[in-house]
Amino acid sequence: ETGVTQTPRHLVMGMTNKKSLKCEQHLGHNAMYWYKQSAKKPLELMFVYSLEERVENNSVPSRFSPECPNSSHLFLHLHTLQPEDSALYLCASSQVGLAGGRSGELFFGEGSRLTVL
Amino acid sequence: GNSVTQMEGPVTLSEEAFLTINCTYTATGYPSLFWYVQYPGEGLQLLLKATKADDKGSNKGFEATYRKETTSFHLEKGSVQVSDSAVYFCALNTNAGKSTFGDGTTLTVKP
Numbered sequence: 001e002t003g004v005t006q007t008p009r010h011l012v013m014g015m016t017n018k019k020s021l022k023c024e025q026h027l028g029h030n031a032m033y034w035y036k037q038s039a040k041k042p043l044e045l046m047f048v049y050s051l052e053e054r055v056e057n058n059s060v061p062s063r064f065s066p067e068c069p070n071s072s073h074l075f076l077h078l079h080t081l082q083p084e085d086s087a088l089y090l091c092a093s094s095q096v097g098l099a100g101g102r103s104g105e106l107f108f109g110e111g112s113r114l115t116v117l
Numbered sequence: 118g119n120s121v122t123q124m125e126g127p128v129t130l131s132e133e134a135f136l137t138i139n140c141t142y143t144a145t146g147y148p149s150l151f152w153y154v155q156y157p158g159e160g161l162q163l164l165l166k167a168t169k170a171d172d173k174g175s176n177k178g179f180e181a182t183y184r185k186e187t188t189s190f191h192l193e194k195g196s197v198q199v200s201d202s203a204v205y206f207c208a209l210n211t212n213a214g215k216s217t218f219g220d221g222t223t224l225t226v227k228p
Contacts, residue, residue: 106163
């Protein structure tokens with residue numbers, strides 16, 4: 001069992017739908033991340049939550065809305081997406097700060113493959 | 118700002134060939150360095166890491182040495198297998214917790 005679990009693994013949605021991606025980490029980490037991975041493009045950091053506070057939002061369109069209700073769960077709410085938003089969305093977690101490992105290793109889930117029609 | 122530059126792919130090798138994927142970085146301070154691997158249909162997973170200069174990370178026959186003087190962290194394996202076919206990402210992380218990734222290098226190993 002992976003330490004970071006993402007659901008659903010595959011999602012197809014129309015441009016007017018509302019859906020959510022879910023991520024859960026079982027590693028006791030204090031930071032969680034959303035990354036977008038598109039074909040032929042670099043890995044793109046979307047959001048960072050540290051100690052349940054959003055600490056980074058890399059100019060992501062408002063049709064993506066993150067939510068972090070506690071340190072173990074992270075959601076990405078999706079609405080009125082565009083076909084160019086089709087991609088693999090990766091969740092990751094890590095331990096930051098002096099309390100844990102300082103190397104900054106990220107633990108990734110297997111991703112949610114999103115297709116927007 | 119921080120940046121990571123890695124060898125462009127794709128790289129295609131025959132089984133048992135020697136592999137090198139180059140990675141150089143620019144960073145303020147003293148970053149930790151990583152190689153992540155992504156197998157088809159999966160997320161990224163840590164392959165190896167090094168946290169200070171001259172450290173050597175190793176795993177599954179892969180090695181990389183943290184070279185501060187050349188700001189490099191090249192990935193090597195003496196004899197690749199078909200199962201090593203994947204995308205390899207070089208990355209760094211500073212104490213601020215933010216990771217910076219290279220663009221990824223796709224490796225295909227043919228029998």
